[in-house]
Amino acid sequence: MGPRLKLFLPLILFAMLAVTLFRGLSLDPGEMPSALIDQPLPAFSLPRLGQSGLLSEADVIGQPALLNVWATWCISCRVEHPYLQQLAAQGIPIFGLNYKDDDQAAQRWLDELGNPYRFNIADREGTLGLDLGVYGAPETYLLDAGGVVRYRHVGVVDDKVWQTILAPKYMALNTGSGAP
Amino acid sequence: MIPEIGHFALIIALCIALILAVVPAWGAWRGNSVAMALAPGLAMGLLVFVGISYSCLSAAFLQDDFSVKLVASHSNSLLPPIYKFAAVWGNHEGSLVLWVLILSLWTAAVAVFSSQLPLLVLSRVLSVMGVIAVGFLLFSLLTSNPFARLLPGAPADGSDLNPLLQDLGLIVHPPLLYMGYVGFSVAFAFAIAALLGGRLDASWARWSRPWTNIAWAFLSLGIMLGSWWAYYELGWGGWWFWDPVENASFMPWLAGTALIHSLAATEKRGLFKSWTVLLAIFAFSLSLLGTFLVRSGVLTSVHAFATDPARGMFILVFLAVVVGGSLTLYAFRAPAVSSRLTFAWVSRESLLLCNNVVFLVATLTVLFGTLFPLIVDALGMGKVSVGPPYFNAVFVPLMALLVPFMGLGPVSRWKGDTVARWRGELLIPLVVAVFCGITLPLLHAPYNIWVALAVLLSSWLVVGLARDFWQRLRRASNPMQGLGRLTPGYCGMLIAHLGFAACIIGVVATSQYSVENDLKMSPGDSRVLAGYEFRFVAVTEVRGPNFVADEAHFEVTRDGARVASMRPQKRRYLASGSVMTEAAIDAGLLRDLYVAMGEPVGSDGAWAMRLHFKPLIRWMWLGAILMAVGAFTAVLDKRYRRPREVVLGADEALLRGT
Amino acid sequence: MTVLRALLVACAMLLAGRALALIETYEFSSPELEARYQQLSEELRCPKCQNQNIADSNAPIAQDLRKLLHHQLELGATDEEILDYMVVRYGEFVRYRPRFGGTTVVLWLAPVLLLLVGILVLTRMLRSPPKTGLSGTESLSAQEQVRLRSLLDKAGRDS
Numbered sequence: 003m004g005p006r007l008k009l010f011l012p013l014i015l016f017a018m019l020a021v022t023l024f025r026g027l028s029l030d031p032g033e034m035p036s037a038l039i040d041q042p043l044p045a046f047s048l049p050r051l052g053q054s055g056l057l058s059e060a061d062v063i064g065q066p067a068l069l070n071v072w073a074t075w076c077i078s079c080r081v082e083h084p085y086l087q088q089l090a091a092q093g094i095p096i097f098g099l100n101y102k103d104d105d106q107a108a109q110r111w112l113d114e115l116g117n118p119y120r121f122n123i124a125d126r127e128g129t130l131g132l133d134l135g136v137y138g139a140p141e142t143y144l145l146d147a148g149g150v151v152r153y154r155h156v157g158v159v160d161d162k163v164w165q166t167i168l169a170p171k172y173m174a175l176n177t178g179s180g181a182p
Numbered sequence: 183m184i185p186e187i188g189h190f191a192l193i194i195a196l197c198i199a200l201i202l203a204v205v206p207a208w209g210a211w212r213g214n215s216v217a218m219a220l221a222p223g224l225a226m227g228l229l230v231f232v233g234i235s236y237s238c239l240s241a242a243f244l245q246d247d248f249s250v251k252l253v254a255s256h257s258n259s260l261l262p263p264i265y266k267f268a269a270v271w272g273n274h275e276g277s278l279v280l281w282v283l284i285l286s287l288w289t290a291a292v293a294v295f296s297s298q299l300p301l302l303v304l305s306r307v308l309s310v311m312g313v314i315a316v317g318f319l320l321f322s323l324l325t326s327n328p329f330a331r332l333l334p335g336a337p338a339d340g341s342d343l344n345p346l347l348q349d350l351g352l353i354v355h356p357p358l359l360y361m362g363y364v365g366f367s368v369a370f371a372f373a374i375a376a377l378l379g380g381r382l383d384a385s386w387a388r389w390s391r392p393w394t395n396i397a398w399a400f401l402s403l404g405i406m407l408g409s410w411w412a413y414y415e416l417g418w419g420g421w422w423f424w425d426p427v428e429n430a431s432f433m434p435w436l437a438g439t440a441l442i443h444s445l446a447a448t449e450k451r452g453l454f455k456s457w458t459v460l461l462a463i464f465a466f467s468l469s470l471l472g473t474f475l476v477r478s479g480v481l482t483s484v485h486a487f488a489t490d491p492a493r494g495m496f497i498l499v500f501l502a503v504v505v506g507g508s509l510t511l512y513a514f515r516a517p518a519v520s521s522r523l524t525f526a527w528v529s530r531e532s533l534l535l536c537n538n539v540v541f542l543v544a545t546l547t548v549l550f551g552t553l554f555p556l557i558v559d560a561l562g563m564g565k566v567s568v569g570p571p572y573f574n575a576v577f578v579p580l581m582a583l584l585v586p587f588m589g590l591g592p593v594s595r596w597k598g599d600t601v602a603r604w605r606g607e608l609l610i611p612l613v614v615a616v617f618c619g620i621t622l623p624l625l626h627a628p629y630n631i632w633v634a635l636a637v638l639l640s641s642w643l644v645v646g647l648a649r650d651f652w653q654r655l656r657r658a659s660n661p662m663q664g665l666g667r668l669t670p671g672y673c674g675m676l677i678a679h680l681g682f683a684a685c686i687i688g689v690v691a692t693s694q695y696s697v698e699n700d701l702k703m704s705p706g707d708s709r710v711l712a713g714y715e716f717r718f719v720a721v722t723e724v725r726g727p728n729f730v731a732d733e734a735h736f737e738v739t740r741d742g743a744r745v746a747s748m749r750p751q752k753r754r755y756l757a758s759g760s761v762m763t764e765a766a767i768d769a770g771l772l773r774d775l776y777v778a779m780g781e782p783v784g785s786d787g788a789w790a791m792r793l794h795f796k797p798l799i800r801w802m803w804l805g806a807i808l809m810a811v812g813a814f815t816a817v818l819d820k821r822y823r824r825p826r827e828v829v830l831g832a833d834e835a836l837l838r839g840t
Numbered sequence: 841m842t843v844l845r846a847l848l849v850a851c852a853m854l855l856a857g858r859a860l861a862l863i864e865t866y867e868f869s870s871p872e873l874e875a876r877y878q879q880l881s882e883e884l885r886c887p888k889c890q891n892q893n894i895a896d897s898n899a900p901i902a903q904d905l906r907k908l909l910h911h912q913l914e915l916g917a918t919d920e921e922i923l924d925y926m927v928v929r930y931g932e933f934v935r936y937r938p939r940f941g942g943t944t945v946v947l948w949l950a951p952v953l954l955l956l957v958g959i960l961v962l963t964r965m966l967r968s969p970p971k972t973g974l975s976g977t978e979s980l981s982a983q984e985q986v987r988l989r990s991l992l993d994k995a996g997r998d999s
Contacts, residue, residue, distance in 0.1 A: 012460060013509040016467075020502050022553070025560040026480035027491045034565060035888060037931035102900075127737065128904055129406050135929040137887040137901040201964070418896050425891055450995050482891045527966050535965070539958035547951040554938075554947050563943050567885050569893070569936025576951040637963045698878070702865040790865050 033090035036143070036154035037135050042148045043069075044133035045048050051100050051122035052109050061121070063149040067095035068142050068168070070119070070159075071131065073103040074111045076139040082158040088117035089164065094172070098122035101131050101139055105149060146175045185250050188238025189329040195231035195282070196319040198224055202289075202312030206305035210378070224294035225308050228315060228507060229286040231459040234282045236283045239271050239328055249272045249336035252276060252328050258342035258757045260728040269343045274477060274487035275328035277356060281473075282318050284357070284364045287309065292368055292393070293462035306375035307368075314367055315354040317500045342757035345729070350709035351411025359431055365397020366434060369441065371465035373459040374508055379517040382455045388464070392817040395674075398438045399813035405431050417763030417778045419698065419794045421802070424573040427485035429552045430472030433545050437465040440541035442813070447534045451596060453523070454535075456516045461784060463512060463540075467505040468545070474501055480556055506728065510777035528601055530594040544580045548573065552604030581686070585639040589646040590681070592675060611649055615641035626695060626797075636690035640683040647676055670818040678812025681805040688801030697795040700780070704788040712795035714775060715739045716748075721787065729753040731764070734789065736777055745775075752779045773797045864903070866910045873913050880909055880919060884926060885934050893936060 038044075043059045050057050062069065070086060072079040090096050098119035098156070100108045105124055112122075125131055134151075144153040153171055155163060202224040209217025231499040239252075243266045248254045254272045259265055268274040289311040296304050323326065373391035376382050408428065413421040422428065444458040445571045462604035474480075476485050478494025525531040551568045558566050619638025623629055654672075658664030697712050708717040731753040738745045755762065768775040773796060780790030881895035882914040886891050886902040894902040894909070905926070926934050938944040 009513040012464075013506065013513050016505055016509055019553075020498065020506070022557055022560050023474065023478075023498055023501075025242060026556045027478060027494045029556075029559050031480060031482045031555070031559070032890070034931065034933055037927070037929055039495070132908060133929060135887070135931070137930070138899075166511075171975060242939065256882075365941055416896075420896070423891075484890045484892060486890070522963060532962075535962055539955075539962055543951060543954045543958055546954055550950050551947065554944075558943055565931060565933040566938050566944060567933050567936050568938055568947065569883075571883055571937030572947070575937075580951070580955075595996060700865050780864070 005077070007087070033157070034137075036151060038151045039153070041151055043145060043151060044130065045132065046123070048130060049124045051105060051124040052112075053121075055122065057123050059149060060144055062097055064147060065095055065126055066144070066146050066172055067097055067120075068159075068170045068172075069097045069099055069145055070113050071099045071101050071134075071139050071141040071143075072100045073139045074107045075103065078158050080115070081142045082140050082160070083118070085160055085164070087116040089159075099130060099134075099136075100124050100134060102128040103128065142168070144171055151170050184238045184241050184245075185247065185329040185331065188235045188242070189327070190636045191231045191235040191238065192279070192319065192323060192329075195228055195235060195286075196316065196323060198227045198231060199312050199315040199319055201236075202228060203309055203316050205309075205379075206312075207309035210302050210305045212558060215301065218301050221305045221308040224312070225286075225289045225293040229290040232245060232279075232283050232286040235722065236270075236279050239276060239279055240267060241269065242329075246340075248338070248340050249326075249331050249333055251330045251332045252707060253336050254332055254340045256343050257340040258728070259339050261340075261343055261348070262727055265343055265348050265605070269347075271356050272343055272347045274493075275322070275326040277487070278318065278322045278326055279328055281359065281360055282315060282322065284360045285315050285318065285367065286704025288364055288368055288393075289315065292371075295536060295674070296389075298754070299603070302373075303375050303379065303386070303389070306378050307371040310371035310374045311367060314504065317504065319502065321493075321496050325490075328534065335451045339757070342652050342728075342755065345753070345755045345758065345760055345762045346415060348728075349411065349415055351407060351415060354818045355404060355407040355411055358400050358407060360402025362397050362399075362404050362438075363431070363434060363472065364829040365393065365400055366438060366462075366466045366469050368393040368397065369462040370508070372464035373706060374511065376459060377508075377511050380515060382459065382515075382517060383529075384448050384452040384455060387455070387458060388821070389443050391442070391445045391449055392819075393823045394438070394442055394462075395817050398435070398442055399810040401431070401435050401438060402806050402810045405435060406803050406810075410803050413799075414767055417765045419696075419765070419776050419778070419792070419796065421799070422570075424548075424551075425483050426569045427472075427476050427483045429548050430468075433548055434465050434468040434472065436541050436545040436548065437461065437468050440538045440545070441465050443534050443537045443541075447531055451517050451525075453525070453531060457538075459516060460512060460697050463508045464506070464545075465554060467501075467508075468549075469499075470501050470504060473497060475552070480554070485623050503743075524597070526598040528590060528594075528599045529606070530596050533591045533594055535586065540580055540584045540587075542701070544577060547576050547580070549577070559771070582635065582639060585643060585686070588679065589642045592647060592679065593650055607649070607653075608646055608747070611642060611645035614645045615639075618645075630694045631737065633690055633694050635684050643679055644684040647679055651676060671816050674812045674818075675814070677720075677815060678809045681808025681810075681812060683805070684801045685805030688798050688803070688805055691798035692796050692802065693748075695797045696799075699793045701791055701793065702783050702788055703791045704786060709793065711793050713740060714745060714795065715776065716793055718789075718791070726753065726759060729755045729762075732779070734777075734779055734791070736766065738775060748775070748777050750777045750779045769800065771800055774799050864906060868910075869914060876919065877909060877913055880922060881906055883936050883942075884909070884922075885936050887930050887934055894924075 012061065037097045043062060045059050047056050047058050067072070068089070070082075071124070072082070096118050098121070100122050105126070108122070108124070112119075123130065128136075135154075140158060142159050143151055144155075146152050147166055153168070153173065155168060157163075159168065202824075206221035206224070207215050209215070209220070241247075241252050242250045243257055244263065245664060246253070246257070246259050246266075252273060252275055256276075257269045261269065271280045277366050289308060292311070293304070293308060297714050298308075299307075308454040369390045372386050372393070376386040379689055405428075408431070409421045412423075413419065441458065441461045441464075444461055445455045446456055448455055448458045474483070474494065474497045476483070477489065478487025478497060479486065479491055480494065498765040503577035524662040537823055546577040551573055555566055556566050558564060589608065589611070590604060594604065615638050618641040619634045622637050622641075623634045626633075654668060655664035657742065699711055700710070701709055703709065703718045705718055705720045708715055710716075715738065717737045717739070719737055721732055722736050724733045733749050733751045736750070746768040753762045753764055754760070763777055763778050767777075774794070776792075776794035776796060778792040778794075780792060782788070783790050866877070867876075868877065882893045884894045884905060886892050886894050886897040886899055886905070888899050888901050889897045892902075894905045911924065912925065917925070923939075925933060938947055940948050945970070956978070
């Protein structure tokens with residue numbers, strides 16, 4: 003390398019750094035994709051909220067669906083709830099994971115505000131949440147027909163989130179699996 | 183009215199900065215003395231108007247003017263006045279105005295204290311600083327206006343300053359830190375001026391050295407205060423977390439340390455001119471990069487201000503212009519062929535080079551580690567975290583590697599020395615150091631090999647310095663005369679290196695010997711930790727100016743003798759409702775005792791308590807203070823106050839030419 | 841919407857507030873386990889917080905993970921097993937000490953490589969002039985050389 007050319011080295015390195023930083027501005031460092039993407043839902047055996055009997059991972063298999071992690075102590079879940087009602091009314095299967103909550107309070111909540119869920123898994127201790135890598139409520143998982151986790155959205159699911167992120171993926175899973 | 187005056191003053195300051203950035207530099211290019219001579223006046227004008235703007239902002243805070251959005255979000259009528267004053271810089275917008283204020287202070291200081299500088303150089307230096315001021319003023323006015331109003335509908339009261347920031351540490355830490363960060367802009371400006379002038383001789387090193395030392399000293403104090411503040415304020419006894427924001431201040435310090443040592447060689451021997459210029463650019467670039475990292479949101483940190491990618495974009499563009507521009511200038515203007523190196527392997531110059539290598543590797547390592555999660559994410563390769571385990575594992579060995587050379591440095595001669603002479607000077611200190619390393623750690627069971635190593639390295643430094651000091655006194659006809667002949671430069675080095683040795687001991691001793699226990703205690707319980715007995719007496723409720731708290735009372739005894747009475751608190755701030763732990767610390771030169779309250783456990787008045795024993799932790803911060811004192815001392819040297827030289831003396835020619 | 845956002849931010853602040861150091865009092869069956877607990881809880885990152893390890897955070901998830909850590913340690917899992925358990929669920933993100941492999945090899949090797957490069961540059965620089973001192977002074981007279989030496993020593997006594 004010629005002597006003059008060597009002096010350009012710092013500039014070149016800086017340019018590479020600047021490009022990386024530019025790229026970094028459009029990323030969200032706090033965003034954490036689920037570690038379970040493309041893996042089946044972890045095995046579990048937990049009670050069904052409001053009814054007797056146990057649920058297991060076999061119960062979510064059959065069609066692409068949403069698994070919504072919620073709790074009565076989570077204020078954002080209350081914000082999200084009406085929209086979930088809308089989605090359920092459209093026929094989209096939503097399963098609930100009642101995360102570290104009190105059964106009675108949860109049942110009351112559903113009675114008052116409506117129940118968009120096909121069923122609710124009562125994860126009182128948060129064991130399934132831990133296995134899923136849940137770190138706060140609300141979170142929504144997109145499962146395919148085989149019960150494999152395809153996507154996780156952290157935060158409230160509102161119209162914008164549904165239209166831009168979840169709906170396209172859900173449609174793709176539906177056409178792919180040929181489900182009605 | 184006052185916020186509007188402040189806003190207007192800031193705009194005027196921007197105009198002045200624009201003129202300062204352009205006119206004197208043009209004058210230097212064209213040889214127009216009138217244009218060049220405007221520079222000092224413009225610098226003073228900049229300071230005046232930024233000062234007015236800052237005063238207006240402070241007034242808005244102190245007068246509880248909640249129509250100003252900033253005051254409403256970060257202050258409260260119940261806040262004690264001193265914290266209202268400090269709340270100005272406890273947020274993004276206000277801290278930017280502080281940044282610009284400190285920049286104007288440095289610019290004005292350079293204008294005032296540069297009687298020995300040729301006007302050609304001074305005008306260029308001040309113009310460069312004007313460019314930086316323009317950037318930050320634009321950033322403030324365009325994206326982060328501190329004087330934005332909430333009219334109509336100003337709230338009746340504010341949301342309160344984050345309780346974590348309601349502390350003496352907040353009052354002092356950011357200004358000191360900024361003095362350091364911003365101070366490196368002076369070295370940067372001198373480097374750019376030298377490149378612009380095309381005359382890369384060693385005189386620019388002599389001019390910029392005192393400024394760089396002062397900036398480095400302030401940065402050392404700022405970082406030390408941050409560490410100390412986190413220790414007593416956050417309630418978990420930690421003092422450094424390698425958080426991106428902490429690293430953002432540490433990297434300029436590391437590069438700055440390399441710079442001040444490299445400047446020594448350039449000043450004394452005319453060597454490494456091109457390299458030192460690059461280091462000066464690098465150190466200030468790291469300051470700017472730090473500003474970017476803290477305010478753009480690209481990295482997660484507990485310290486980060488409210489982040490905004492739009493603001494980040496502005497800083498990135500500014501960074502690209504300033505750093506990219508200076509590196510381009512460097513690539514074109516720095517001498518392509520380095521000057522003939524005329525010193526031997528065994529010499530002070532090569533030791534200074536070792537210093538530079540180690541500190542540069544350290545800086546780049548910390549930089550890479552801090553940015554690595556971002557790089558991996560930007561390349562789409564997932565999310566990783568790089569934290570203290572990594573940084574400690576790579577940084578500590580580097581520092582250990584440095585110390586042997588550090589001991590040799592002060593004793594060695596310029597240009598050429600002999601190993602035999604080194605052996606003569608330093609064999610005894612080496613033996614004493616090894617002896618200390620083996621024996622002193624025996625004072626504390628169990629024997630810890632890391633502490634032994636640290637003691638060995640520190641003793642090597644201390645004994646070597648002591649011996650050299652003694653020799654100098656002895657060489658004089660009497661000790662008093664010997665003391666008188668010690669230059670401030672030498673004394674500064676002595677103090678600073680002693681400070682570093684103290685730091686090493688403090689860091690290693692506290693990391694290795696600290697004892698920490700989380701316990702459930704009820705009133706009346708007693709626990710023993712490291713020979714101290716902590717007796718939990720009672721919990722009472724107390725009221726502060728803007729909080730209520732549960733206060734626990736501990737009596738600490740050792741071998742029956744009373745040592746301290748400690749009162750940790752669990753505070754709930756009234757305005758925001760946030761809860762904070764206020765740890766009780768019994769500070770000592772040889773150890774700290776630390777008690778923090780957790781949560782009430784059960785219903786019988788028991789609490790979870792954290793008890794810490796931290797030996798020698800203060801040495802770390804005292805060491806940092808010593809380093810700063812040393813740097814300040816070195817600046818007092820007479821040679822920086824010599825009037826402008828017209829002709830290079832014959833001695834200097836001899837020194838520099840060979 | 842802004843009111844709710846403010847509320848969410850407030851909740852997040854309360855939950856992630858670093859100074860609210862939640863201190864649990866776990867009992868361990870041996871001091872080694874306690875030491876390992878302390879070390880591992882400093883190595884594991886809280887998935888939700890802004891750059892805190894699970895030891896210092898009081899977010900609910902951090903509490904859960906600490907409980908899990910305690911449980912696993914008491915069950916006799918090794919450090920590697922515990923870390924793998926966490927990584928399977930939360931991703932590599934949750935480890936503050938990046939594992940050596942894949943993308944992080946360059947991270948761990950960087951300091952060593954940089955140091956080697958530095959030493960290489962240093963030796964190349966120092967190899968050019970002759971190895972004995974006072975080089976480049978052939979053009980000076982003997983008197984000047986003595987003068988030079990004394991000037992250098994004087995300069996050395998300053999700093």
